[in-house]
Amino acid sequence: MTASADGRLAMRVGDRVAPVSGDVSGRPELEASVNDTTPIRVLLVDDHAVVRMGLKVFFDLQDDIEVVGEAGDGSEGVALARRLRPDVVLMDLLMPNMDGLTAIARIKAELPETEIVAVTSFIEEEKVTAALEAGASGYLLKDAEADEVAAAVRAAFAGEVHLDPAVARLLTQRIRARKAEPDATEPLTDRERDVLRLLGQGMSNKEIGSTLFITERTARTYVSNILGKLGLASRTQAALWAVEHKLAEAPRP
Numbered sequence: 001m002t003a004s005a006d007g008r009l010a011m012r013v014g015d016r017v018a019p020v021s022g023d024v025s026g027r028p029e030l031e032a033s034v035n036d037t038t039p040i041r042v043l044l045v046d047d048h049a050v051v052r053m054g055l056k057v058f059f060d061l062q063d064d065i066e067v068v069g070e071a072g073d074g075s076e077g078v079a080l081a082r083r084l085r086p087d088v089v090l091m092d093l094l095m096p097n098m099d100g101l102t103a104i105a106r107i108k109a110e111l112p113e114t115e116i117v118a119v120t121s122f123i124e125e126e127k128v129t130a131a132l133e134a135g136a137s138g139y140l141l142k143d144a145e146a147d148e149v150a151a152a153v154r155a156a157f158a159g160e161v162h163l164d165p166a167v168a169r170l171l172t173q174r175i176r177a178r179k180a181e182p183d184a185t186e187p188l189t190d191r192e193r194d195v196l197r198l199l200g201q202g203m204s205n206k207e208i209g210s211t212l213f214i215t216e217r218t219a220r221t222y223v224s225n226i227l228g229k230l231g232l233a234s235r236t237q238a239a240l241w242a243v244e245h246k247l248a249e250a251p252r253p
Contacts, residue, residue: 039066045077074098108135115156159204200248
């Protein structure tokens with residue numbers, strides 16, 4: 001990762017930090033957030049301290065996000081994730097000792113419930129695909145605004161996918177380049193088609209389960225079956241596939 005990219009991210013995060021004074025009494029929206037929300041526990045993994053510091057300062061101002069640890073390389077990140085069991089990991093991809101892709105795969109193998117958002121300076125199809133295949137549920141570029149980073153953390157925690165717009169375009173173009181089949185969904189059962197349609201609408205496994213009156217675990221199993229039958233690597237690709245094949249539209253009554 002380049003120092004200039006790290007500096008841009010630190011500056012963008014720093015620009016959003018404002019002093020907070022006074023209490024929240026008389027402000028219902030803040031009182032509800034402080035009293036009712038359990039913070040999302042986040043682990044920061046980046047080899048540049050200035051980036052980690054900028055993110056921590058910004059997240060410290062968010063009522064629903066708490067930084068529980070910091071790591072300077074992938075190896076340390078895996079060890080801390082194992083010990084802290086965070087909800088979400090923000091993972092740089094280019095680091096010494098152990099790169100982010102390897103760290104993502106190891107964390108997901110040991111802690112499948114921990115979500116990971118990849119953060120990098122590069123938008124290369126190979127890196128994007130590798131990160132998503134390793135288990136990342138989000139992919140951001142280092143020039144992302146602070147609010148977008150926070151949105152990616154919240155989306156990952158909710159079981160949703162958050163991609164940088166440029167990354168989403170890249171994946172969409174890749175799917176469009178796939179050879180079309182007469183009926184691409186033929187190998188899917190009716191229930192799997194229902195699940196795929198809801199995936200295309202951006203629903204998490206929990207939301208799919210609630211909509212179809214099945215458990216979250218069962219919804220996860222259907223998603224795995226869909227990926228295997230369609231030859232896709234991640235739920236992100238499945239969602240984009242559903243949109244491309246016009247399966248994400250609500251069924252007509």
